Each structure stands twice: as structure tokens, then as C-alpha cells.
Amino acid sequence: xxxxxxxxxxxxxxxxxxxxxxxxxxxxxxxxxxxxxxxxxxxxxxxxxxxxxxxxxxxxxxxxxxxxxxxxxxxxxxxxxxxxxxxxxxxxxxxxxxxxxxxxxxxxxxxxxxxxxxxxxxxxxxxxxxxxxxxxxxxxxxxxxxxxxxxxxxxxxxxxxxxxxxxxxxxxxxxxxxxxxxxxxxxxxxxxxxxxxxxxxxxxxxxxxxxxxxxxxxxxxxxxxxxxxxxxxxxxxxxxxxxxxxxxxxxxxxxxxxxxxxxxxxxxxxxxxxxxxxxxxxxxxxxxxxxxxxxxxxxxxxxxxxxxxxxxxxxxxxxxxxxxxxxxxxxxxxxxxxxxxxxxxxxxxxxxxxxxxxxxxxxxxxxxxxxxxxxxxxxxxxxxxxxxxxxxxxxxxxxxxxxxxxxxxxxxxxxxxxxxxxxxxxxxxxxxxxxxxxxxxxxxxxxxxxxxxxxxxxxxxxxxxxxxxxxxxxxxxxxxxxxxxxxxxxxxxxxxxxxxxxxxxxxxxxxxxxxxxxxxxxxxxxxxxxxxxxxxxxxxxxxxxxxxxxxxxxxxxxxxxxxxxxxxxxxxxxxxxxxxxxxxxxxxxxxxxxxxxxxxxxxxxxxxxxxxxxxxxxxxxxxxxxxxxxxxxxxxxxxxxxxxxxxx
RNA sequence: GCGCCUGUAGCUCAGCGGGAUAGAGCGGCGGAUUCCUAAUCCGCAGGUCGGGGGUUCGAGUCCCUCCAGGCGCACCA
Numbered sequence: 001x002x003x004x005x006x007x008x009x010x011x012x013x014x015x016x017x018x019x020x021x022x023x024x025x026x027x028x029x030x031x032x033x034x035x036x037x038x039x040x041x042x043x044x045x046x047x048x049x050x051x052x053x054x055x056x057x058x059x060x061x062x063x064x065x066x067x068x069x070x071x072x073x074x075x076x077x078x079x080x081x082x083x084x085x086x087x088x089x090x091x092x093x094x095x096x097x098x099x100x101x102x103x104x105x106x107x108x109x110x111x112x113x114x115x116x117x118x119x120x121x122x123x124x125x126x127x128x129x130x131x132x133x134x135x136x137x138x139x140x141x142x143x144x145x146x147x148x149x150x151x152x153x154x155x156x157x158x159x160x161x162x163x164x165x166x167x168x169x170x171x172x173x174x175x176x177x178x179x180x181x182x183x184x185x186x187x188x189x190x191x192x193x194x195x196x197x198x199x200x201x202x203x204x205x206x207x208x209x210x211x212x213x214x215x216x217x218x219x220x221x222x223x224x225x226x227x228x229x230x231x232x233x234x235x236x237x238x239x240x241x242x243x244x245x246x247x248x249x250x251x252x253x254x255x256x257x258x259x260x261x262x263x264x265x266x267x268x269x270x271x272x273x274x275x276x277x278x279x280x281x282x283x284x285x286x287x288x289x290x291x292x293x294x295x296x297x298x299x300x301x302x303x304x305x306x307x308x309x310x311x312x313x314x315x316x317x318x319x320x321x322x323x324x325x326x327x328x329x330x331x332x333x334x335x336x337x338x339x340x341x342x343x344x345x346x347x348x349x350x351x352x353x354x355x356x357x358x359x360x361x362x363x364x365x366x367x368x369x370x371x372x373x374x375x376x377x378x379x380x381x382x383x384x385x386x387x388x389x390x391x392x393x394x395x396x397x398x399x400x401x402x403x404x405x406x407x408x409x410x411x412x413x414x415x416x417x418x419x420x421x422x423x424x425x426x427x428x429x430x431x432x433x434x435x436x437x438x439x440x441x442x443x444x445x446x447x448x449x450x451x452x453x454x455x456x457x458x459x460x461x462x463x464x465x466x467x468x469x470x471x472x473x474x475x476x477x478x479x480x481x482x483x484x485x486x487x488x489x490x491x492x493x494x495x496x497x498x499x500x501x502x503x504x505x506x507x508x509x510x511x512x513x514x515x516x517x518x519x520x521x522x523x524x525x526x527x528x529x530x531x532x533x534x535x536x537x538x539x540x541x542x543x544x545x546x547x548x549x550x551x552x553x554x555x556x557x558x559x560x561x562x563x564x565x566x567x568x569x570x571x572x573x574x575x576x577x578x579x580x581x582x583x584x585x586x587x588x589x590x591x592x593x594x595x596x597x598x599x600x601x602x603x604x605x606x607x608x609x610x611x612x613x614x615x616x617x618x619x620x621x622x623x624x625x626x627x628x629x630x631x632x633x634x635x636x637x638x639x640x641x642x643x644x645x646x647x648x
Numbered sequence: 649g650c651g652c653c654u655g656u657a658g659c660u661c662a663g664c665g666g667g668a669u670a671g672a673g674c675g676g677c678g679g680a681u682u683c684c685u686a687a688u689c690c691g692c693a694g695g696u697c698g699g700g701g702g703u704u705c706g707a708g709u710c711c712c713u714c715c716a717g718g719c720g721c722a723c724c725a
Contacts, residue, residue: 318723
């Protein structure tokens, strides 16, 4: 909403600079720090002072005189050292804001161009931990942002069900714990917790006798081949764990369109197809001698991007004929762009909207026509932590080496930093360490996602009980309170993950993450609950609960004091914020904008009561601002995946 | 060694292609509830923006350099 005004101001200024000074200058337009200074301002007079050999204030004054306030503006002033400031017609702008959609599909978006977002991608061999939650929340918020801006968006969750990590858990069950496949099947829930322990046990077991690593190799081959007892155990482990992971993500409202399985990529020979193309184009070559003798490698020496590497070649096919992860990932990436010339078979998972890749001719599987058209995206965003930046660059280089430069450019690695444990939290959990501690599934160090969510829900329940005056929170089986506890936990967790800048390591602190005060998910929720309560009270009093545009248009300027106005102006920047977040992949902008809105609302709530205000103009302006606030925060909360309850 | 990221209040962090008085949350101290729920609000204390150069009318922001920390550079993913 404000963006259009910004363009208008820029164009008016550009014209004046040309008319008055004969300059061709693109002025910057920003929002001044305080409302009394106006709503949009340009420091262009400061920029041009040297060139024009005039005092900035003098330039600004000449500009202000030369310009008539553009449509929607009241007046133009000169402020500070020489800013040209534009003051909006508050009544007119607020009336427009009442009717505006806070975050709408952008006209610059091609609704037919599909964006594929891949996220979560947890190895199906153990319980999800809080690092995985960061990935899932970022991916989900990104997908929600793109959808709200009008992008066709497809969310994929890649399941590496034939990798080393699954193999290790299979070894743990079959060889270390001497289980049968039936024994694994019979294990009680939480199965993923059991696997968490097995996985770290097997690591120690290998260390004690490195010859046992042969079992890993044998299992890995069995998983890739797809038959035998080990493969059966692997399928079982992966199937049960994926079910648990989906359940964990469902708790915080994270969903997917499609699960893609590595086993299907292998079975359908996606890599064979990709490999043919790579060989044809000369992107890979066979190494006869040297350290990579017997391997197919992708030379990276020529590329500027890979300067200074110790080994400028990347192995794609190992000397034993097996394919590296990068090789499979290149094939998968080509499929995502519709460049592979092959496709999966699909099956619906359960009765829900989620699909998964299915083995060819899977008995009784649904016909292929029923599945939506997956893949063939125009842009692909892989949400993967920053430690994998090197591999993601190689995947992109592989796509480029085949001559698909447009698709290589459209291959985006959404890199975020990892989640570590704060020193305090690590100590509380019994892990030694004086600094922050990196989580490690292999070592069994970490906070399980479900444990954190349980803790958040328990804390929510306790808070709710206190507020409702229940003496016995555990005994009260109030379904309404149960839902609310879940919503609060979801909000706390999602906001915590979304508000962190992607380039920073999160030092996960349990006390901070479970805080319901200050900059937190529940803080957002509470602000909306308060606004909704006003509405409810108005209804009870038999007063109108809404201000229509007609009424808003007749409010006098005095009804809009600076602090109330500031909320409206902030609300008018939701669209810009979401667009900027989606293009820069800095999603924390959305969380910060949401919390800033809530802060301003809470402050106004105390200063400007509505129910007890006698002046009708003041009351209606406040009510209109509240309406604008509610709609804006609802839009942002929807993108952040923060549920907004009716009461708290 | 090469590459990427980080260094701002006691702690966790914001600071939009340089711009108006460097902000918020937590923690500390002091206040606010006969009045739309105190998961809130208001006030106070707390800062050589890692160090040093440079560019500029103007630098937390750009350039150089140094220091400190994290991550990556496999026939693991």
C-alpha cells in the first residue's frame, strides 16, 4: 500500500529535480523515523548539495516550493538538515487501508511459473531435533509467503531412505541388538526415540571394532538393491520414521505436497538418465590415474566459483560403481526442472492431500492420471543448512554444465545457519561444555523436537490453568484449553525459529525458546485476542463493531494522533515486507514486522481506550486502526503459521 | 592455505541501494489494574557499534588491514 505512494513521491521529486535544477537524478525515498516528520521523505537534497554547490536546506526548500502535494498527500515540509518530507492525507489513506488486502498476489508474479520448495529432508533414521524444526519452519514460511504473493508453489520433502544413516540403524537393530524384522515392527512408539538411541549406540559400536563397518557397506548395498532382509528392515525403519516425522511437523502445522524418495530415484534409474547426459556433454570424465583413479568426476577447475579448492574435481561415480549423493542430487534437480525426460509414479498417502513417489506397478496403486503434475518447476529453492553450500554449488554447476544456464540460475540454495545448544541449556541437559554445543544425531546430542513441543504445551496448559483459575491443571480435561495450549506452543516455536536471521547460528536456549513474553509468538496472539475482545465487548454493549469506509472518510485529521497513525502506516507496509522477505529469503523480516505491529497496538491499547471514549470521532478512528491492525496481523500470522485463537 | 558467515547494552539480537537522537526483547530497579484480560503497558539504569586506517558534508552500514569465533573445502550426506 505504501509502496505505490513511494513510487509517486519518487516520480514527483524526479520531475522537480529536472525542472528546477535540470538534473537527471533518481531520488531515494524512505520512511522518516518519527510520524511528526511525515510519512515519506527524501534525502536527495543532501546528496546533491555538493554537485549543486548549495546548502542542502536551500535545495530542499526550492524543491518543496516547486512541488504541489501529490494525490493522497496533505503537505510537504523541509525537515532536519535538508530532508523533503511528504505528509499523507491521514483520513484518505486510512479509508483506503480499511479496504485494502494486507498481503495480496503481486502483479509482477507469473501465476503459471511454478516454484518448487524442498525442505525438511530429515534422514529417516531417528527422531527429529530442533535443528530440523528450523529447516521445516523456514521452508514452510517461505512456501506460505510465495503462495500469498501469488506464486504457484509446490513443496517437496526428500526422503533419503537408502543412505548411510538408515543403513546404520538397520545394522543397529539386526546386528547389534540382534532383532528380527518382526521385532522391529513390534517395537512400541515412540519408535523414532528408540532409533535415536540405536543410532548413537551403533556409532560407538563401529568405533570399538572398525571391521564392523563392513556391515554398513553390506547394508548400504542391500538398501540400494532393494531386496533381502536388510532392505526389508530399511524400508520398515524409513516407513515408521517418516510417519513419526510427519506427525511431529503436523503438530506445528507444517505440510507438504509431495514426498520424494531416494529409493525411487534409484529404482527408476534417474541417475542413469542424468549420467548419460553428463557424459554426452562432457561434464563428467573418467579418471584413469591419480587419487580418483577409476572414478567418474566432474571437473570444477575452470569455474571461478571453485577457485582455491584442494581438489578441483568432484567424484560423481565411485570406483566401485556406486553413485555419490551429489550425483543423485543432480539427477533429482534435473527432474525438478523437467529436464530429465523421466518421471516418478505417484500414490496418495492415506486419504489426505499429501502424495508420495511410489514404486512402479505398486499393487493396486492409483492410476497416474489422478496425480497432480509434479516437478517441472521454473524455479527451485532448496532449504538446506549452510554447511551444505559447497554441495549445492556443485549441483548447480552440474545443471549448468549440461547447458541449462537458465535453470542453473534458477537453482537457489536457501542457506541458513545451524541450531546449536546454548551453554546453559547444554548443561541443563547433562552435556558438558563451556561454549555453545553443536547438535549431533550421530553422538546423540540434541533436543528432540517432540520433547520441546511437549514442554511448550505443558507450559501453555499451566499458564492457561492459572489464568482460568483452575487449581488442578492436570485434571482439567478441557478440550478448548487443550486446543489453545497447542496453538500457543505452535506459535512460540514457529515464531522463535522464524524471527532469527538466517545467517546467524541460533544458540538454542530452552528458557528463551519457551518464553511467552516480549518478542514471542504468544505476544502476537495476545495482541489479536485483545483486539477481538474489544469487538466482543462492543457487541455486548450493542455498539457498532466496525467502522465502514464511509464513516472513516469523514473523520477529521485530529482523530489521527501520531501514535495511532504510526500503526496505520506500519500496517501499510506488510506487502512490501513480505515481498522483500521472499526475494531476499530473509524471512525474519516478516516476524519482526509482525512483532512491531503488535507492539504498537499494545501501546495504543493502553493509551487510547475505545469502549470508554466519549468522542465519537476518536473512538471510530481507534476502532478503524484496530480493524486495520487485525487484518494486517492476521495476514502476517497466516504466513508465519502462527495460529490466532479467539481467547487466551 | 582457500572460501563463506559472525563480532552492536550484562544476555539474545534488530538496524531497509551510507542519512534525522544507535533500537527491541530478556535480565535489573521503580511504577500502572474500581475502567476493552497485567501473556500487557510506562519510566530509569546500561553502548569506545571487535581494533586501526581510508572514502564522504555525513560511516554501525562502503573499502583496506589486523584480531577473535563459527562453518565448509571426502570415493559421508
